[in-house]
Amino acid sequence: MDLFILYWILVMVITAGLVSASVFCIVALTDLEADLVNPIDLARRLNPLFSTDISFHSALCLLFLVNFETTLLLLNSVLFGFHMYWLFTGQNKIFAADIFKLLPTYKKRYAIKLGFYIVTFFLYLYWFIYYLIHIYASPALKTMKIPVY
Template identity: 75%
Template sequence: MDFFILYWILVLVITAGLVSASVFCIVALTDLEADLVNPIDLARRLNPLFSTDVSFHSALCLLFLYFLVFICIGNYLNYINIINYYKNIYLYMYMLFTGQNKIFAADIFKLLPVYKRRYAIKIAFYIVTFFLYLYWFIYYLVNTHASPALKTMKIPVY
């Protein structure tokens, strides 16, 4: 079995995990807005997710850099992925140095729109990247493991 197949499957699994974690955060913040969850419980649930989000996204970026997929693929979305990675690291370091690395239950209501907008942008970005990575995975499979007749087959236009 080809090693790059496992590589693309790992990339897709990490991206799917990032999408599901961001969706969980949006649902939890919406539940808080609808007064279905206690702010203390919400802060306890969401605080560990930010550091895991940064660590999984950094692992994804390191996978791309290790295998030099940026050169092979050549699309601009991977460079935006690196920019998103640096933004996450900056936010994490800023929150860590200012002592705001946790969501506090007392001031979560005034920061609720900021968190919702941040996670909505993350969801949109991760969904787009998931489908692009899926496309590149299928493209890799067809170009490396398909028969030559399948690669040159013309699709009839009606």
């Protein structure tokens, strides 16, 4: 098996994990808003997830850098920059005392991240299929014109 296939599978698995982590954070914040969980338990659950989210997205950017995927690196560098800003300003942790005043901010942040991760997941899937077709397809299939109706 080609290493490039494993590369794209790894990229899609990491992105699927980031999507699921973002969904979990949105659900947990909504549970706090509906008073189904207390702020201390929420902070205990979500704080390790923030650092994991940042580290997996950093690994994804590193994979793009190593493979010279400049377009994808530039696309992901915006969110990576926000991650670094949140990390260095201390906004990567939830504190139980002030969670209720920052709840709309955190929900908006994770909704935007969820949308970004879903869009990039399908973009990676498209490029993975494009790679498979252009590497492993026969020359006749590569030059085949698809009729547009």
